[in-house]
Amino acid sequence: MRSLPVLPAAAGIFLTVTGFVWFLTEPAAGVPAAALNSASAPVFAQSMQGTRPDGQLTIRHDQLQVDPELLYLFDYYLSAQGEKPLPQILEAIRAELRQRLQPSSQALAQAEQLLNRYLDYKKALLALEKAENSSETKLNTAARLRARLSRLHQLRVSMFSEKDALALFALEEMRDADAVRRMEIFEDTKLSLAEKQQAYARLDANLPARLKEEREAPQRIQNVEQQVAQMRASGASEQDVYQFRAMQFSADAAYRLQELDREEQQWANRIQLYQQALRQALQLPDGPLHLPAVLTPSQQIALQSLRNQFFSPQEQQRLAAYEGRS
Structure with missing residues (x-):
């Protein structure tokens, strides 16, 4: 990055x-x-x-x-x-x-x-x-x-x-x-x-x-990634996606974008596991996750324990949006 x-x-x-x-x-x-x-x-x-x-x-x-x-x-x-x-x-x-x-x-x-x-x-x-x-x-x-x-x-x-x-x-x-x-x-x-x-x-x-090129790059990437999303929705393999990106940019850029995809997927998987554990620990209902406005001391301990289990201190600063907090 x-x-x-x-x-x-x-x-x-x-x-x-x-x-x-x-x-x-x-x-x-x-x-x-x-x-x-x-x-x-x-x-x-x-x-x-x-x-x-x-x-x-x-x-x-x-x-x-x-x-x-x-x-x-x-x-x-x-x-x-x-x-x-x-x-x-x-x-x-x-x-x-x-x-x-x-x-x-x-x-x-x-x-x-x-x-x-x-x-x-x-x-x-x-x-x-x-x-x-x-x-x-x-x-x-x-x-x-x-x-x-x-x-x-x-x-x-x-x-x-x-x-x-x-x-x-x-x-x-x-x-x-x-x-x-x-x-x-x-x-x-x-x-x-x-x-x-x-x-x-x-x-x-x-x-x-x-x-x-720098000014046009964000729009160009957005256009290519929209096509990538359509390719994946149509069943294209990751190798197909890599080759398409390499043709649009370069082999090195395609590799970096592939690494970014992997990192984002790993983050999404961790968030999903964290939210599941959070629902179970705090006995929250299914559906969109929303933490109670006021947590009991035991709930606060459970919340922080799960945060520490899944995320580093720096990553925990990003969790508000995934916990249903504004």
């Missing part, structure tokens, strides 16, 4: 990529180093229960392909700050890199060097954010964001080589620049509503291909 990068506010502006888009990403040509990752690896932190480390790392001609996937991997583990001490997090990242990049000592050295630079970049990013928060400006939102984008770009090219900065951050900067242009249109008091809508339409029409 793709976890979005955990960065200071200065880095994100106000655009994030939908969590579904990564399913459509074709692995780059070369050796997909993520294939070396162990699916049975223990969970690093409790908050990561049910997730896997991000980042589709690729080795090409004994070199690491530098792209945002590397940052997704770093940020996956760095998001555990507060649960785990930083030295332990860094060791987990380095262990993950060693596991994935073991065919190439050169690629591993590249990744570790970029990790050190990324840590320095994150520290500098925090300092930049503090400086921005303490400064006063009369600029409008779009102008402030454009100035921030410029400072971010300068910081990135100073912390990384220009080539690596472009490879790591170009797509993010394109997204943020597009967001700023839309904010400029929104704040332009000289434009009528119709003129603003026309300006937005022009931006949509001129989006770079990658951003256009």
Whole structure:
């Protein structure tokens, strides 16, 4: 499951990529180093229960392909700050890199060097954010964001080589620049509503291909999954579903969607068993499950015991909807 990068506010502006888009990403040509990752690896932190480390790392001609996937991997583990001490997090990242990049000592050295630079970049990013928060400006939102984008770009090219900065951050900067242009249109008091809508339409029409793909991806996935539902209703096998998805997206994306289906089915099965046990323990009637508004002490103990039996503490936060609670 793709976890979005955990960065200071200065880095994100106000655009994030939908969590579904990564399913459509074709692995780059070369050796997909993520294939070396162990699916049975223990969970690093409790908050990561049910997730896997991000980042589709690729080795090409004994070199690491530098792209945002590397940052997704770093940020996956760095998001555990507060649960785990930083030295332990860094060791987990380095262990993950060693596991994935073991065919190439050169690629591993590249990744570790970029990790050190990324840590320095994150520290500098925090300092930049503090400086921005303490400064006063009369600029409008779009102008402030454009100035921030410029400072971010300068910081990135100073912390990384220009080539690596472009490879790591170009797509993010394109997204943020597009967001700023839309904010400029929104704040332009000289434009009528119709003129603003026309300006937005022009931006949509001129989006770079990658951003256009990201915008269209959720609808595309929805359309494909509707067809998948129809296939299953007609008796199609899971192999048929896999092949259909692979034709629409890629073999890797089809596999990830298949894994998501499996995880959702496992969750649904656990919920069903939990609800059955809950009805029996609390002597609730058949039909839609609704917990009493007030539980006796013994019922509260029974409820918590069943929660602990079936779910982790993090998963228990999702149970209200399945217990008939608003």
